[in-house]
Amino acid sequence: MEKVSTICPYCGCGCGLYLHVENGLITGVSPSAHHPVNHGSLCVKGWNCHEFVQHPDRLKYPLVRKDGILQKSSWEDALDLIASRLSGTKEKYGPDAIGILSSAKCTNEENFVMMKFARAVIGTNNIDHCARL
Amino acid sequence: MAGLASAFGSGAMTNSISEIADARVIFVVGSNTTEQHPMIAMHMLEAVDRGATLIVADPRKTQIAAFAHTHLRQRSGTDVALLNGIMNVIIGEGLVDINFVRRRTENFDEFEKVVKRCTPEVAEKITGVPASDIQRVARIYATEKRSMLFYSMGITQHVTGVDNVRSCANLVMLTAHIGQPMTGLNPLRGQNNVQGACDMGALPDVYSGYQKVADARARKKFESAWRRKLPSARGMTMIDMFDSAREGRLKAMYIVGENPVMSDPDTSHVVEAIRKLDFLVVQDIFMSETAELADVILPAVTFAEKDGTFTNTERRVQKVRKAVRPMYGAMPDWKIIAELSKKMGYDMGYRAAHEIMEEAALLTPVYGGILHHRLDDFGLQWPCPDADHPGTPFMHRKKFAKGLGTFNPIEFTPPDETTDMTYPFILTTGRLYFRYHTATMCRRTATLEREEPECFVEINPKDAGRIGVRSGNSVKAVSRRGEIVVKALVTDRTPEGIVFIPFHFREAAVNLITSPAVDPVAKIPEFKVCAINLVPVIPKPGERPKNRYNRKEDLKILNELYEEPEVPS
């Protein structure tokens, strides 16, 4: 079994924990003993924070709406479609007709990339996240 | 965090979690810490064990309130009056730290004029909290040196949310409980990386590190780093975006990892706005109500399948590490955006997450020394300006981020929606311990799902008697905007005249009936105050209530859930 040190994804406490990995699957969680926030404990959310990772309901491939129905698509096609639709919207209505909502569940790096995408690639400051909720 | 930034020039928890256990006074305003931030509550209770005084201000008898030495049950939406009352006592009894106020702050005189009017007796009339309690709390908080103040969504989700935060800032400056260990003003932020999302500039008016888009020098720096002309006008907030979409001006949206259809205060408004869009992309790990309306859905990965960093509520930037390969065909969000951006003619060229952080560090003064290889132990707390800096456990030591701290004179304004004959109850909403936001993650976690089976409304026994419901009965909650049917849970945790519904349940989306009024500065939707009526739902003759035993069982579980305290071991 391998133990990977990481951070609980559930609340702003940011407790340190280990994910137990066996044969490419996560099998359990244990708290980080010396972490300044949690000192070797976790709350019930932290103890169960791996369960949703391997859930069969996970989205498994891109879906694209065709004739009103969401259909399986390849990454290539889905991204091409998004690129052309966003570029089209930008040309026709200007960059400020596009809005981006980033996420407080994503990493810092992802939020940085998202804001760079909105500002440098689309050319709008219409970027926000759901922290207000 | 507009309120805090206007007082101090920075909007984050000023002190650290590890200081809590050594505090002497812990004053918690509008945060049900044991449920929302269990491990922070653990430190608070440890402080209590060591003799600290715990003061909780919350209309509801929350779990943390059960541990409090003094529980102030102010009426919903009257926090400003309560805080002004406390500050009135502090000024009146000469407990102000005059030295600090003179050296480090400005605008005290204006502020004093407003607070002078709010005597404890006036505050008692507005808040319902006895004047003697207000005086006692003021004395305890002001005279003890190591006093920490905490607040969370309970106070920011009001029309007066920014005012509430500014009032708290006034209080800590008045008593100089800032810039020292075991003091400070400490917002407890909900989702795991709200702090990081703000720090990284996922906001309409600032780049990473709160550098204003309107500031020509900051813009120039980003323009030369990114080799693109950047817009200077502030963008739209989430709420503006949905308004604009509804009016047909916003045409396309790209939503990552969020489910605004469920989490926005006015659900039907959001659905209408989204339907008007020409094009919607949703990127998430599970199907959601918002994704069901999308034109393209992209599968992203969870925290266990990618590298990166999260910033917790005490500004600690910590490493998240990839434990397993991406499941199924999913990709990390940053990779998806980078690929898309390449297709749109802009190659970001990142090969790994740490390269993104290197760029962010270069462009963001407070993250200047935050580099992945330095975060291996327990991360670093920003501000951390360079690669040798050890990080900052508590802020505003010698001076505030903006120089002088500003007192903001804040008058009490009554909540936006008031009760009347037709809508006699105040509805407050909030989250429960076992649930995380709109539950897309939790509902896939069997252990958590089991704990809390059904949506309910908490109602005081006296109110329940008056309208004739008992625990387990169905009631219809009707507001000026809509209605939902939920189970009644009769309890004195909720004071008379106030009812409480948690906002995690798809079946009874409480947001269908909440108020769309928005704080004019921070644009935080008002969740906490909304006038409603409750009507018992009478089963049709002959119709037997289903699953009677289960229902009892459910209520038992709900009750235990509150009673079982998270005591530090």
Ligand code: SF4
């Ligand atoms: S273990 Fe509990 S307290 Fe710690 S971060 Fe996770 S949810 Fe928050």
